[in-house]
Amino acid sequence: MTDPIAILRRELVAAARREAARAHTGSPAWPTWRFARRGRPALVLVVALVLASGTAVAASQLFGPPVRAGLVLTGGPKPGQVVLAPLRVADPAGGYSWGVRVYTPKRGVPGDGGRLSCLQIGRVLDGRLGVIGEDGAFGNDGLFHVLPVEPRAGCTYAETGSMYVAYLPTSGFSATARCVTPIVGFGPSKPLTRLARGARACPTSDLRLVVFGVANPRVTSVRLVSPSGVRSERLVAADRGAFVFVLAGVHASRSQVRVTFGY
Amino acid sequence: MGLRRERTDAELLIAAREDAEAFGEFYDRHIAKVLAFFRRRVPDAELAMDLAAETFAAALGSLSSFVPGDEPATAWLFAIARHRWFDALRHGQVEDRARRGLEMQALVVDDHALAVIERLAAAGAMDLLDALPDDQRDAVIARHLDDREYDEIAAQLRCSESVVRKRVSRGLTSLKKVAPGWASGD
Numbered sequence: 028m029t030d031p032i033a034i035l036r037r038e039l040v041a042a043a044r045r046e047a048a049r050a051h052t053g054s055p056a057w058p059t060w061r062f063a064r065r066g067r068p069a070l071v072l073v074v075a076l077v078l079a080s081g082t083a084v085a086a087s088q089l090f091g092p093p094v095r096a097g098l099v100l101t102g103g104p105k106p107g108q109v110v111l112a113p114l115r116v117a118d119p120a121g122g123y124s125w126g127v128r129v130y131t132p133k134r135g136v137p138g139d140g141g142r143l144s145c146l147q148i149g150r151v152l153d154g155r156l157g158v159i160g161e162d163g164a165f166g167n168d169g170l171f172h173v174l175p176v177e178p179r180a181g182c183t184y185a186e187t188g189s190m191y192v193a194y195l196p197t198s199g200f201s202a203t204a205r206c207v208t209p210i211v212g213f214g215p216s217k218p219l220t221r222l223a224r225g226a227r228a229c230p231t232s233d234l235r236l237v238v239f240g241v242a243n244p245r246v247t248s249v250r251l252v253s254p255s256g257v258r259s260e261r262l263v264a265a266d267r268g269a270f271v272f273v274l275a276g277v278h279a280s281r282s283q284v285r286v287t288f289g290y
Numbered sequence: 291m292g293l294r295r296e297r298t299d300a301e302l303l304i305a306a307r308e309d310a311e312a313f314g315e316f317y318d319r320h321i322a323k324v325l326a327f328f329r330r331r332v333p334d335a336e337l338a339m340d341l342a343a344e345t346f347a348a349a350l351g352s353l354s355s356f357v358p359g360d361e362p363a364t365a366w367l368f369a370i371a372r373h374r375w376f377d378a379l380r381h382g383q384v385e386d387r388a389r390r391g392l393e394m395q396a397l398v399v400d401d402h403a404l405a406v407i408e409r410l411a412a413a414g415a416m417d418l419l420d421a422l423p424d425d426q427r428d429a430v431i432a433r434h435l436d437d438r439e440y441d442e443i444a445a446q447l448r449c450s451e452s453v454v455r456k457r458v459s460r461g462l463t464s465l466k467k468v469a470p471g472w473a474s475g476d
Contacts, residue, residue, distance in 0.1 A: 031403040032410060035343050036317055042392035043310035043350055050307070092390035103336065107401040173396045 091170030094158055104130035104145075104176055111156055112266040118150075118235070119275040120197065123159065123171070126151035127239060129267045132182060144241045145182040146191075146269060149174045150199040157199070164198045174199075183241055190240030192284050194276060196229055234276025238284055241268040248289035299363035303356050313353075317346055320367060322414030327371055329411035335404045338411060340384040343397060345371045347388035419465075426461030433458045 108131040115124035128147040149156040152171045160168035181191045238251055242262060249270040251258045260270050270286075297305065299316060306313035324345055328338040348370050356366060378384050389396075399407075419427045432443045433454075444451045 030406055031339055031397055031399055032321060032406060034397060035321075035339075035346070036314055038394045038397075039317055039346055039350055040310045040314040042347070042394055043306060043313045045393065046350065046353075047308055047310060090393075090395065092393050093386070093396040103334075106404055109398075109400075175396045 090152075091160055091165055091168055091172045093173040093175060103133055105133050109176060110265075110267060111151070111154065112269045113263065114260070114266045114269065114271060115151060116271050116273045118197065118273060123150040123152050125149070125199070125235075125237070125271060125273045126156055127269045127271050128156050128174075128176070129241070129269045130176065143182050143184060144268065146239060146241065147174060147176070147181075148195065148199065148237055148239055148271065159198045161196075161198045164196070181239070190238055190270075190286050192236070192238050194229075194234050195237050197233055197235060229276075231276040236274040236276055236284075238272040238274075238286065240270060240286070242270055242288055244268060245290055246288040250287045250289065252285045252287075254283050300356075300358035303353060303363055303366075304358070306350075307353050313350060316363075320364060321346070322410045323364070324367070324371055324414070325407060325411040326414030327368065328375065329408075330415075331375060335407040335411065336399045337384065339397065339399060339403075339407050340386075341371070341374055341378060343394075344384060344386060344388055345374050347392055347394060348374065351388050351391055419461075422461050422464055426457050426464065429454055429457035430461040430465075 110129055112127050112129050115126055117124055126149065128149070130145050132143055132145050147156060150159055150171070151157070155171075155173050157171050157173045158164060160166065160170045160172060165172055183191075236253070236255075238253070242249055246268070247262055249260045249262065251260075251272045253272075253274060255274045258272055260272070262268065262270060297312070297315075299319065302312045302316040302319075306316065321342065324342045325338055328341040328345075329335065332338050332341065345367070349367055352370070356363070374385070419430060422430065428447070429443065432438045432446075433440070440451045440454050444454045447454065
């Protein structure tokens with residue numbers, strides 16, 4: 028059970044201490060970790076070495092400010108209906124796993140019996156869903172930025188067996204990346220760039236092809252066929268039907284990505 | 291041993307530039323009222339909490355610009371609250387610029403947390419009213435919280451309708467000095 032009043036107080040007092048320390052020294056109160064995208068595996072290695080030496084590393088030193096909350100189009104989650112699914116998917120390059128947050132939105136479709144499920148994809152650290160500061164996100168600070176509920180959730184009905192297929196940057200969240208992710212369905216040609224001034228297309232090495240959705244409760248396994256080969260996931264009840272596959276940024280058209288369900 | 295005088299709100303805000311706990315104390319005094327301010331304006335407790343969090347973060351970020359004056363420190367705080375409210379209305383979402391600037395973690399709200407917020411918001415509304423003289427408080431509660439008509443209130447209080455109207459008006463004026471915008475519909 029959480030006491031948000033006490034938690035907010037704690038956050039504010041901690042922030043006040045940091046501000047007072049900055050005012051005294053003119054420098055950040057906390058040591059900050061700065062890693063470029065290529066150095067991401069080194070972040071994990073350095074943390075492991077420090078922990079092994081017995082030096083305590085405050086979890087807050089790995090966290091940066093949270094991702095900006097967006098417009099809550101679905102009215103946000105129904106109380107008690109938000110869960111970070113226990114499933115974890117390894118990234119092809121290592122580092123923090125990918126995970127998915129599942130929730131039932133307040134504002135569903137009238138008459139649908141509340142069966143709509145919304146999903147948010149991101150990287151996972153310390154039981155929280157978030158975005159890594161790389162690919163131009165958060166100035167490539169290498170820190171972990173918690174993702175609030177919405178923006179950019181995908182909502183679907185489990186009965187339809189539908190899925191989302193999208194390119195995401197390795198940071199985990201396309202809205203914060205400085206490069207433009209292609210749209211699936213435009214074949215193996217060069218990534219489509221949206222007409223954003225100064226934007227560049229994300230190089231393939233910085234992309235992940237993410238396939239995710241919600242299966243109905245009777246499904247016990249999900250199988251993915253893609254240009255990268257065949258993969259399977261077993262579902263557990265705690266995942267609430269959510270499934271996620273994360274592939275290296277291989278070029279693929281929509282018809283080349285197929286999901287089948289096992290019962 | 292002498293008794294330690296309780297610090298005023300203005301003293302707490304000045305002290306908070308060096309002493310983080312002073313800001314915590316200021317927060318303790320006013321979180322309920324700020325929650326009540328927003329809860330009257332938004333459809334759910336979670337939004338009210340979001341706005342309240344951004345208000346206090348913005349207040350913390352603006353400590354260096356706070357100058358004690360004739361108006362109570364709460365007027366400064368509620369001016370920030372109103373700006374946050376207008377920003378949310380304009381943009382269709384709650385800004386979190388101040389919280390990001392202070393590197394604060396996002397709040398995750400569950401069912402229990404929502405109940406805590408609702409209780410505190412209700413208590414905050416009553417705290418503000420308790421600051422009024424009895425006759426003004428009773429009149430404001432009857433008119434604006436119980437939604438009763440002036441003639442009905444007058445009959446119960448055994449006074450004229452114009453007396454009730456004056457008590458309500460004076461009560462709202464007093465509330466506006468402490469929490470501008472709290473008692474109005476803006």
